[in-house]
Amino acid sequence: MTTRRHFVIPGLIVAALSLIWDLLVALVLHIPPGYATTTAADQTVTSQVFAIIAGDAGMAVVVFGLYFTLLFGRHDRPAEMGLPGRAARSNVPLQAAWIGASVVLVMFAAGFGVVELEGQTAPALVVPAQALAAGAQKDPLIVQVIGQQWQFTYRYPQYGGFETQQLRIPTGRLIQFDVTSLDVTHSFWAYQLGIKIDANQGVNNVGYTYVTKPTVIDVRCGELCGLWHGYMTNVGSQAGEALTPSAFASWLSYAKAVYGPEEKNLPKFALTYYPEPLQYGS
Amino acid sequence: MSQTAIASGRAPVRFSPRRLFLTQNLVTACIVGIISGLVAYWIGAQLETTDFGDAGILLGYLVGAAGFLITLGFANDLIMRLRGRPSASIVKEAEVKGWTEFFGISLDHKVVGIQFGVAVVLMFFLAGFQAMMIRTELLYPNGGGPWPAGQYTTLVGLHGLLMMFVATLVIIGAFGNYFIPIMIGAKRMAFPRLESFAFWLVPLGALIMYSTIFAGFGGGFPTGWFLYAPLSVEARAGMDGAIVGFAFIGIAAAIAGINLLTTIFVMRAPGMSWSRMPIFAWSMVAVEFLSALAPPVLACTLMLVGFDRAVHSSFFEAAGGGSGLLYQEMFWFFGHPEVYIFILPAFGVVLEILPVFARKPLFGYRLAVAGMLGVSLMSWFVWNHHIFTSGIAPGLRPFFMTATELISIPTGVIFLNMLGTLWKANLRVKLPLLFALAVMFNFLIGGLTGVFLSDVPLNVTLHDSFFVIGHFHYTIVGGEIFALYAASYFWFPKLTGKMLNARLGKLHFWTAFIFFNTTFLPMFAAGYLGQVRRSPNYAFALHGINVWITVNGFLFGLSNLIWLVNMIYSWVFQKERAPVNPWEARSLEWQLPTPIPADNFPRIPTIVSGPYEYGDGASRPIAEWPEGGPVPAPLPAV
């Protein structure tokens, strides 16, 4: 009975702390990147689920560890807590239970991740299932993201293939990012969209998202790419924007007027580019 | 010092210029190394393949290193054998030569252990100083700090690479080399010359890496410790030093791994069965499989980068038919086992310390062994989780996500061992125990945040952000470095014959534990809020959190100075000698006198019981010694 008490007390503490933590995570804490797109919402929800699982499991280990340390570190420790017997070396049911519990937690986390991942990128579908469920049509807006030392530029092949520094995308439509690089490896991180896709030379990396509400888009480079890596950002006045469909249409006509004349200089739209000079400078 | 010298028969060394400049020693080795390196650089630079003559620089580093090592004496034995002469006897060479043996080739694993310990701790403080410089830059938002963009990136790279050296080798090199032969009842390591060779590659690699700051204009390298190609192919001349230095550390780790593995497999004392082996030795078995097999991949990869740089091959460059993704795959195939090379020895240290202070057997010994071997095995199947966003085949991602999360099962087992050992314990709350408990706490947070990163959709947001920085500092600093603290307080009396000062130790513990957490916990938030790693430029909104991290980081740095002061004070100034077995521990190293005789066991014992039979009144002694105890009495002049 007295032995059981030393499991019940820390158990109750864990339960109380876990409840507070779970409510905090589920209801109070604002967890980025928010709900502006399907991918971002995925990440926010996953963060909450994982914060609850990891927080509760971690709290249990810490509370029990601390309780045991304080209890058995006392000089006037309870008399009935005498030296342990065989159970001190191993306790097969306990070990089996511990492994079983961790298997269950891990398989839940893995299954949760797999289901969510498949929802985002089901290979058989042109359009990811989650985006379809959110109302996306099967004609994605294609935005080509070109990383170069040190800026991102964007091409819109469905609208003549003009190139711009401004990232503008509409809400309510599936967006397909085709990401490539002209030199070293960059990473296109559109924070509010919940998108991070590496830009590799000679590789076309594809990612999808579906924007549900207008938002500013902070673009940064995630992968160390040389001297100005930290400055390879589109924030502040250069920030991207997700616009309503009508605002996007009027931006398109403005952009075509400004950047259209440049199109004749650009290479024909392609998934990857190997422009001259290939290497080792002039 | 003099007492020790007499006790172990160390002869005083007389200074003579002839001896200094005409024999094989550190001074002549440095001179020959530098001269041969410069000559090789001049020859290689005639090729003029690149702007800076990378072929010359690479050749210079390699030839200079070979000149240094050969002059130091690593080829002597080989040449003797080639000439058909008998090899110098190891026992004869193991005879102590006084303090000079710390500056040359020593075939005594205890000397090499101390060499490793001192060199790596010095490197730890140097790399820690870089961390302070990094945090100084981040006091200012939008890149307004004291170091311009390129210099900041170089600082980050130097900090990262040097800390990789430290984390790879600090516990394996210092405590593994020193205590493993003693713990298993062996007189020496299996390959004493290789052991010393592995050590000398470390300062050599660190110096070569550091020479990058003088190479070419502005020096330095822009890639961080990943050295991602093609950026590392494109970079200035400073890159070459980083490549060669890192490859040397990889080779050192592989050699140390093979050596320790062989020692544990074939040189155990009679009766030292697998189930009686200390858990620290088991952690070494688990880690050395990784250490022997993973770093060679790194060395080969870096060699290919060297070819790309020096002779314009294009292994990693798409326009020439190569692939930058190939580099990432090869690097992380090494890189993920590498992070378990960091943490498994920490598990070993913690599980070794807990039973001693809990005064009861290690709970679930077999499960702990299985857990560590399981981590070791599974760490080969998770490397792609570092490059989820890089454009790997989508079908691979669920596999690597699941494999990564599965690895938390054997890791979780270690926590059960810890909790089970605490249960019904008779705890003696001493400094090693405090640090071991801190390792548990810190690594718990590090491990649980790793689960966040293993989830692919979540990884998309958190990858390459400060969340990752927080995560791996919790595992490497909170786990391994705190285990290093624990090991230093635990084994210091055996290493030096002095106890570490407990009052300073308490101060060190509380400041380190508190400020470590206040430094790295906010990094998870910074990462969620979008702070990119390796960038001096962050948004104004993150200014407050970065100032907080910097201030606490400085305080954590200061607490490390307390540790340093404590070690120097206790080792050099403290008069009182430590008891032979201050913790009343059972494992073999504590049964020997301090200092340990040159050949460890003049009389090899027979092991008769396990090392963790604490608190059991009926338990037998750990070993049966030949008549007269472990060492023939009285102590002879060896």
Added chain:
Amino acid sequence: MSTGRKLLIVVSSLLVGAVALGVYVVFWLSYNPQSITAPTSTNSSGQVSTHLFLATTGSIDYGTHPDWVAYLIRQDGKWVSSTVWQVPAHSTIHVTIWEYDSQTGLRNPFISMVRGTVGGVVEENGKAIKYMNPNFPAHSFSVPDLGLNVPLEGITQASYPADLTNPHNTHVTITFSFKTGAPETVQWQCFVPCAAGYLYGNGGPMQTIGYMDGYLKIV
């Protein structure tokens, strides 16, 4: 060994270590370049205007690394090797660039479009241009944070001087103006892969402050 002697050894080695660290920090700080303030002038109506008078050179003897392409700034009648320049906030900056280097061609032809200048044009040898053949630029002056991008046309092979060491040969004169906003420090760079001998033409001077990169301190 006596305690005093031990103390002496420990303290002196700590001192040596501290001095070494101090030298190390100073060594890093020495790479922090000094900024050059762009000269201002006031016209008759009291308007203050700022002038940046720059040159881009090929591989001639300027700077620590003589065979690198570089930006120079004119200060007190002399060309100075510096790429950190200070300009006033909320004002118009008039830039004149003498471009001495030969044509390289762009990796991304998008850079050949003039953006962010006053009027959206630059004057090249007195002729206003808005777009350029992407094979013509030798360098570019780009401040991504300000949306400013000016391609600098290289001199043609025909007019390329035989004597590379003399900068006072043929050059293209480029003038334009841009407006600064609130005080901040922004980065500027060249986008033309002009670093001969490096992969993608993007290493060396392209990644070194003092050559093809620098800061614009808007105060």
